[in-house]
Each structure stands twice: as structure tokens, then as C-alpha cells.
Amino acid sequence: MPVKRVDKTHMPEREAQQRARDFLEVNDGYALSHAAFEAERCIRCQEADCVDGCPVGVPIPEFMHAIAMGDMRGAAKILRSANPLPAICGRVCPQEDQCELVCHLAKRFEPVAIGHLERFVADWERAQPDDEPPTQPWRPEKIAVIGSGPAGLVCAGELARLGYPVTIYEGLHAPGGVLRYGIPEFRLPKDILDWEIDLLKKLGVEIVCNVIIGKTIKLDELFDDLGFTALFIGTGAGLPMFLGIPGENLNGVYSANEFLTRINLMRAFQFPQVETPLKVGKRVAVIGAGNTAMDAVRSALRMGAEEGLIVYRRSDKEMTARVEEYHHAIEEGVQFHWLTNPIEVLGDEDGWVTGLKCLKMELGEPDESGRARPIPIEGSEFVLPMDNVVLSIGTTPNPLLVKTTPGLETNRKGGLIVDDGRGETSRRRVYAGGDAVTGAATVILAAGAGKDAAAAIHNDLSGEDPPSNEENILGQASQSAN
């Protein structure tokens, strides 16, 4: 029977003072006892809104039941039937806006800690791998996936499970996309990412790095010369935006993408054991208040900055970062300058950053985004002394592939236009999903889009619908029975 406890089981995490100086993971994860204890809180609703709240439709009540019964292998199978990247999503999904938001318990108490349990079960599976042999694709139609971020990985995994030979093309030297270059080690350890990618390889997915579709190989060559039947574009939203204020090209001003890529992909925190450096001074301002901004400012502290500041023209109410990340940042000593609009980066005679000139703002009527519009307060100019400025004000889809591919239509923000739910672009049998379509969004929305596109590709090629999550679980159970 479900057990009535009003609060979530607390996620053990490392001491803020200690963790803010290294790149090891912040959260320690549940122990087995925590997991069963928390899963017992699920009341197994008839109408499980949590499942609808999940972009990949994880059968959450069944998942909870398996954990509560102590059947971790079963729980892992249920989880993986719907989500090919559970160890990642359990760490980076905004569950508070999705499954946990609509959890019936949340009406009166705290919701079930679905995210923490997802992370726990995926980690349990990693520690106790089952010894299922690698599978081989059996269908004739080859499928190419462009980009190895969350959308591409999930799409590839789903298609591989349906029997298609899948090749992922990645432009960088290591797969994972934003999971590799964007999300820091302290939130998503790279060995977790490597493990999830290895599982895809076990399904027969081939990953080719250092190939940029649109440059090394044109999109049409994938069809004409390399014999692919269908394509999925998951090239993300990798193009950083700048503010266009004076001083933005001074030495010591970075886009969050550059700042984080040097740290995460190139491991600049190990310089000079590795060759890629990153200059981080005593005071670092990060402009913006999304998850990427939190990642950047917390990374700055770990790179040795004495002070890390968030500078945001709106207030904490309009901040787009997850509450968990915001709290972690506060605990680690990040300073928040709300209603502060940067108007100029100041530099010395050698061209290095010395300060950030800002204006105080107040909130007015809601703007087109529905959030209160920030309005400058006249005469409120002031200067924050600063050594580095990191711009984290958003990214847009990378136009590289579109520029070199005839017939691929985009919207005015550069996102690929696709038909709803299926993900087919303006080109026949060219599908797309994730940030390349929506602009910068979340890992799980990209995963969901990858999954939907895989189903649409399968339907397109075979005329069949892919098995439901329930059928997947049964299929896996019968496979393990054999």
C-alpha cells in the first residue's frame, strides 16, 4: 500500500563549500533504501497524469511499483522501454515542470521524486549491467542521424531497436552534442554519457565523429552516394547570441558556449595537463539566468573565480533556470544581480575586461513572452568591476546545414519547419527534431522529438506503427526469458 509521507525523500548531495571548487558531481544519488522508501509514496493513480507530463511517456506508476517491490531489474526495463537515456534525463530533466508538476500528490504534499528515482534506477542498472548480447540490425533500410545530441541519440536508439542500421554523424571529435560540450561534469558526469552511448552502440548504432554534414558530406550525398533511405536532423541550437553592446569583443568576454565548451569538451580545468586553456579571473559576471547561465557561473567558481555573479535584466520570478540549479548556485555562493541590464563592457588599454557598466531596471507590463517587461530606470548607471563577462542570453539553430541544403525550409528564427508529431521537414524522408526545430529547449523535449521522429520514420518505411511502451516491456521480458 502507498505510504503517506508529505515530503520527498531528500537527495543526498555534497557539501556546497567543498563541491564548488571541483567538477565532481553535486548530487550523490539515492541509496537502495531511499529509493524503495520514496517509491512507496506513489499512490498509483488510475489516471496517471505524470505519464502525460513526460515527453517520452515513461509508464511511471508501473515503474514506481517495481521499485517499491524491490524489482530494480524490472524497473530498469520499464524505464528503458520509454526512455533510452534515463541516466541522463534523471539528472537534467526539469521534472518539476513535467511529471512531478502534475503528480496528484503535489496537490497537497510534495510530489513523488520521480526524477531522483529515474536517476537511481539508471545508475543501479549501470552498476549491475545485464549481459544481453549486442543486437544486429536486420532491416535493409539504412538511416543516417545528423548530430549526436539528445534528439539524435534517442532517435538512433529507437530506430536501432526497431531493427534499422543507423549511422550517427557528429561534427565534433566526441559524441553527445550539448550533453558533451554544454552540461558540466558536476551535473552530468561524462562517464554516464559514455555509458549511455555505449549502450546505443550495443544496439548496433554506428557513430562517426569528425564529419560535418553540409560541409564534409552534403545532405543529398547521404541519399545519392551513401545509400541512406531516411535522415534525421538533430543539429541542435548551437549558435550563440551576443548583446551587441560596446566592448563585447574585449579579451575576456566569452559566449557561454565557448566558456563551457573549453571546460566540458576540452577539459580546460586540467590545463596544462591538457592543451586547451581558459582564462578565468577573480570576478566573473554571467549575463542571463537560464540553466546554461547557472552552469557557466558555477563552472567559473570551479575554475578558481573568487566571485561569480549572475546579471539579469529581469527578476528572479522570470528566471528560466531550474529551481534546483538556482538553489545549488545560491548554496555555492553565487551572487545575483536582478533587474540589472548590462549596457557596456569596459576594458583597459590592453583590451582586457575591467568592468561591466549596467543600468537598474524596474518591471512593467507583460511583453510578448508574457513576462513583465523590464524598463530602465533613468540615471541608475553603475559599474561592476569585473575580470570576465560570459554571455548566456540564448542560442539559435546552426544554419550550416540549411545553407548547403536546397529545399530545407526554416522559420524566421532559423528553426527547421516540420509537420506536427511526425517531424518530417519540407524534404521527403528528411526528419528533424530537438533544438534544431524548436530553438533552445530541454534535453527531454529533444529526446521526445527524436522518439516521435523514429516512430514516423518507421511508419513511413514499413507502414507499421512501432510497438507501444507496454509492448516494449513485454518484448524485453520475453527476450530475457529466452
Added chain:
Amino acid sequence: MPKILEKRQLTPITQLFRIDAPMIAAAAQPGQFIIIRVRDGGERIPLTIADYDRDAGTVTIVVQEVGATTRQLGAHEPGEEILDMVGPLGEPADIPSGGHVIGIGGGFGAAALLCLMRELTNRGDNTTVILGARNQELLILVDELRAACRNLELCTDDGSVGFKGFVTQRLEQLIEGDGPGKPDHVIAIGPPVMMRAVAELTRPHEIDTHVSMDPLMVDGTGMCGGCRVSVGGEVKFACVDGPIFDGHAVDFNEAVRRSKMYVKEEEIAACRAKEGGYV
């Protein structure tokens, strides 16, 4: 992984590598570049494509052993492989056809003129290369460049061969009508100071001038913005908008300043590489 087929020492610190890279060779066009990484933990560095052979499936690069990666690459021998190599990146050179084009190469940047000038010559342009170095020993790819253009002009600071003086001094003479004569278009590839001097020289004559920028870069696909260059007051990314820009519009002061951002760290890493610290 791309295998090194040929290695040639061009000067005591300059080396040419011909690399087996059929996919890149098939797609490469003059003016574009590649990014390489030579070991796990290594940096990603951009290198201009000096030449390519689509039939043989090879790409040629020329490097100067100055940094951590180029020193490690310099120790590679034919038969060995390069860990990571991606490209071609950037936009191809776009020089209007039908006129007299002068290509100016300084230092190892001259190598980047090779495939470009050959293509311009083949399409019927009148082509001149002004190749400069401190002395005769340091001039690179003289025979190859001679074959790639109609007129080759050599310059050395000490006068050991050709014109005694800088490439810009010889260019000035040509603009005034000497030798192969005044150009309709100029493309300069080399150190920023040289490219700036060329651009300043051609500006009063309103000669269309292209320069190939080589800023700090990480991914090379427009993702990090580390390579931003101010061109005519607009911010451009050298990796996707360039690397070739209008020489009269580039803010060279900013470019030089930005290129020095990691001088100290580059020295530390280069020393470490020299001492065999990266294996």
C-alpha cells in the same frame, strides 16, 4: 583516422604534410580550412588547406612548429595517423574572375595560396604571387607556386634572392606598373601585421583586397564565437562567415589583440610539448 602519406621539411621549423583524407579532399575548395587534434587532451587547431587532390584523396597542410599541437604534429612521421581531422570548414575564397589577381604570401601562410592561385590560373585569370621571407632558405614552395601562377615574384629581406625588401614594397612597385603590373584583386595570407600592411597599401588605390583571418578557434562550426572578427563594424565569425574577409573592413587592431589572449598559456603548453610532456 587520416594517415600521413608524406612529410617534407620546408624550413627548419616549417613542415608539409600530405594526408590521406578522401572525404575532405572531395569537398575541399580553395580558402577553406580544417581542424585537427593530435592526442586525447589535445587542443583543436585550425589549419588552412594548402592543397588537395580529389583523385588521390589527399589533403596537404603546412605547419610551423610553434605551438603545443604543431610541435607534436611535427614529430609525426609518414604512416602515422592524426587522431582527429575535420573539414573542410569556412567559406571558399570568392574572387571575381577575369582580372589580374596578386596573391601575397608571408611566412607559412604562403602555402594557403597554392590551391587558390592554381584554380584562378586555370579559370583564366592573370595571376601573380609575391612570396616573401627573411632569406632564400625560408622561402617555401617556390617551385609549386611558380607552377600555380603566371608570374612569381620573390622577395627576401636580405636580398639573397629576388627583390630585396618586404612583399609590400614589391606590391607597391607592381601597383605603380612595374613587372606584371597593377592588380584588380589582391589576396593576402600571412601574419596579421603583413595583411594589415597590404590592406593599407591598396586602400588609397581602391584595389579589392581579401585577407584570410586566423583567429583563436575551438569548434570551427559557429558554436563558440571565440573567433569573432569585426568587419566593417559588424561582428563576424571567422569559422563560418570567413575566414576570408574584405581587408579594408577588418579591424586588425582588435584581431591582433584577440589573438594574444592566451600567449602565456600557449607558451606554457608549447614548452611542455617540447619537453615531451604530452604523450
